[in-house]
Amino acid sequence: MPSKFFHKPNQEQGDRVPPGQHLAKGFPVLTYGATPQVSTEDWEFRVWGLAKPILLTWSDFIALPHNEFTADFHCVTRWSKLDVKWTGIKVVDLMNLIEVDPQAVHVMEHCYGDYTTNISMEDFVREENFFAFELFGEPLPAEHGGPMRLVVPHLYAWKSAKWINGLEFLNQEELGFWERNGYHRRGEPWAEERYSRAFG
Numbered sequence: 450m451p452s453k454f455f456h457k458p459n460q461e462q463g464d465r466v467p468p469g470q471h472l473a474k475g476f477p478v479l480t481y482g483a484t485p486q487v488s489t490e491d492w493e494f495r496v497w498g499l500a501k502p503i504l505l506t507w508s509d510f511i512a513l514p515h516n517e518f519t520a521d522f523h524c525v526t527r528w529s530k531l532d533v534k535w536t537g538i539k540v541v542d543l544m545n546l547i548e549v550d551p552q553a554v555h556v557m558e559h560c561y562g563d564y565t566t567n568i569s570m571e572d573f574v575r576e577e578n579f580f581a582f583e584l585f586g587e588p589l590p591a592e593h594g595g596p597m598r599l600v601v602p603h604l605y606a607w608k609s610a611k612w613i614n615g616l617e618f619l620n621q622e623e624l625g626f627w628e629r630n631g632y633h634r635r636g637e638p639w640a641e642e643r644y645s646r647a648f649g
C-alpha cells in the first residue's frame with residue numbers, strides 16, 4: 450500500500466526487513482518523555498552492581514577506539530530503517546576496561562532522563578554492538594540520543610538506549626522501563642518478540 454510515511458522494500462532490501470515491519474522514510478525519532486540536553490563536558494558514564502565501580506568522563510570514553518558501523522534499525526512500532534551509518538565505540542572495547550563479576554548474567558542500561566532497558570550479557574557483549582556518537586558523519590543529534598547512545602542492531606531499537614550514562618551488572622534479569630510496561634524481555638525482531646502481554 451503506497452503511503453506518505455512508508456515505502457515498499459525492493460527484493461534485496463526485503464530480505465532484510467523483519468516480519469511485520471515497513472521501511473520508514475527519513476529517520477523517525479521515538480522518545481518517551483522529554484529529550485535530555487547533555488553536553489559532552491557534563492556527560493558521565495558509570496558502572497556499578499556486579500562489577501568494579503568506575504566513572505568515565507567524555508574524554509575517557511572517547512579515547513577508546515573509533516569504528517564506522519552500518520546497521521539496520523527496527524522499532525517495535527513497525528518501522529525499520531536500513532543502512533544507518535554511525536561512528537562509535539564497540540561494546541567489547543569498553544568491556545576491556547570493566548572488571549565484571551563472573552556472576553553477572555544481565556545488564557540494566559541507564560540513561561539521562563531515567564529511561565532504562567534490560568539486556569542479557571549474551572546479547573550485550575557482542576562484536577557488532579556499539580556506543581554511537583556520530584550519525585551519518587555528524588555529531589549525534591540530541592533527539593537521536595546525543596551525545597552518546599547504545600546501538601544493539603540485532604534487537605528491537607528500544608534496547609538501543611539514547612543518552613546512555615550507565616551500566617548496572619546484575620546476577621538475575623530485572624525489567625527496564627518498556628519491559629515493565631508490556632514489551633518483550635528480549636525483543637528479537639525476526640522472531641517478532643514484540644510484547645509479552647496485552648497493554649491496558
Ligand SMILES: Nc1nc2c(c(=O)[nH]1)N[C@H]1C(S)=C(S)[C@@H](COP(=O)(O)O)O[C@H]1N2
Pocket residue numbers: 476477478479480481482523524525560561562564592593594606607608609610611612
Ligand atoms: N533514553 C531513551 N532511549 C530510547 C528511547 C527512549 O524513549 N529513551 N526510545 C527507544 C525506542 S522505542 C526506539 S525505537 C529508539 C528510537 O531511536 P531514534 O529516536 O534515534 O529513532 O530509541 C530507543 N531508546
Ligand SMILES: [Mo]
Pocket residue numbers: 479524525526606607
Ligand atoms: Mo521503538
